[in-house]
Amino acid sequence: MAVLLSTKAAAMEMWRDALLALDPTLEIRLFPDAGEPADIEAAVVWTAHDMAELRRYPNLRLIVSMGAGVDHLFRPPGPPPGIPVARLVDRMLTSQMGEWVLLNVLRFHRQDLEYRALQRDRTWLELPAPVTAERRIGILGLGELGTHAAGLLRGLGFPVMGWTRRPRALDGVEGFHGDAGLPAMAARSDILVCLLPLTAATRGIVNARLLGLLPRGAFLINGARGGHVVDADLLAALDSGQVAGAALDVFEPEPLPPGRPYWSHARVVMTPHAASITIPASAAPQVVENIHRARAGQPLLNLVDFAAGY
Structure with a gap:
């Protein structure tokens, strides 16, 4: 055989x-x-x-x-x-995804987009220092990938929350679950990380309603699937300043067509479905x-x- x-x-x-x-x-x-x-x-x-x-x-x-x-x-x-x-x-898939999440959390936390813009403008300006203990991270999905990422972030001193469909206890992670838990966690997430499986229930979960619940100026990181995000809603939130930046590894469709706005958006960091290979x-x-x-x-x-x- x-x-x-x-x-x-x-x-x-x-x-x-x-x-x-x-x-x-x-x-x-x-x-x-x-x-x-x-x-x-x-x-x-x-x-x-x-x-x-x-x-x-x-x-x-x-x-x-x-x-x-x-x-x-x-x-x-x-x-x-x-x-x-x-x-x-x-373990290698899990480790790589953790690295990618950590890379982008630190990118946003340490104001990398702002410093790169200042560099392009040849402007020497020190921005106010961020406080790790005050940057709240919300993770959608606490499976293998989400649990590992949560541990890495906790190790650096970030307050970490996690949302799941059903109750899930994880040491050092404040848990939220179900329909009521999602908006409650979103309202406190300065950086929202999506590591959910894509199902009928989670498709389009990152939409105008959820993005509108985030603290103004929050960030989005999506390493799960493109179908989790309603693209038009995210672009509108970026353009209004409701969302200050997004790191995206996944899209619908893939490869992302050249004419899509994400390619040239100043507040979007893209990778070509390469976060975890x-x-x-x-x-x-x-x-x-x-x-x-x-x-x-x-x-x-x-x-x-x-x-x-x-």
């Missing part, structure tokens, strides 16, 4: 080599060269792969998504019914483990809960 591998062309061979280094007996086929469809027992794929195409493989018993986010799996037609889908929960050598062990578990009929790691949406 064989494993089908489908990702960006530049990463295909790295993934193959990382999997074979752990289990040289694996037969790995690189999409689109799948060979005989009946041979495929597992598919290790990323967002561009067509879920409909996976219905060609009658003996498929496992799908592994090469990332932490799984919203792409919910696009019609979705994965073949009855086939378990696993996502990656990888899967490193094959780090992620491969859990992929190989799940392939072995699927063969043995054992419980799988990090299964996607399609009812919950992540």
Whole structure:
């Protein structure tokens, strides 16, 4: 039996080599060269792969998504019914996202946008020093990524709050949950960080109402999915000064078309969905483990809960 591998062309061979280094007996086929469809027992794929195409493989018993986010799996037609889908929960992905969040929190906290503007104008001006203990950080989502980011921020002395759908206790983090908790946390968030999974319930959650609840001059950091943000509402909030700046790593669509306003907005810092990038050598062990578990009929790691949406 064989494993089908489908990702960006530049990463295909790295993934193959990382999997074979752990289990040289694996037969790995690189999409689109799948060979005989009946041979495929597992598919290790990323967002561009067509879920409909996976219905060609009658003996498929496992799908592994090469990332932490799984919203792409919910696009019609979705994965073949009855086939378990696993996502990656990888320490390197988590660490990278924490670094990116920290980078941008400090960028805004230490007035980097203002100092860069002064530099462009050749103006020597010392701005009032910010106080870390007074810069309140609100994190939307306290899963693997949000919990790690919260710990990093707490370690620097920032007051950290977190919002989740259901109550979640986390040491040193003030918790908010549900419909009532969201506006309560937003009203106290000088920097709002979105690390939520994208579901029907969270799509468009960063909208005019939520942005209007933030303290005037607050900042937004979105490392989750572009669908969380209503672009027109964020641009209006930036232009009015309600939001003083935004760091965005994710967009709809991607790649972001050249004509979109974010590209040239003076108060927006962009990265091209690069905040957290899967490193094959780090992620491969859990992929190989799940392939072995699927063969043995054992419980799988990090299964996607399609009812919950992540």
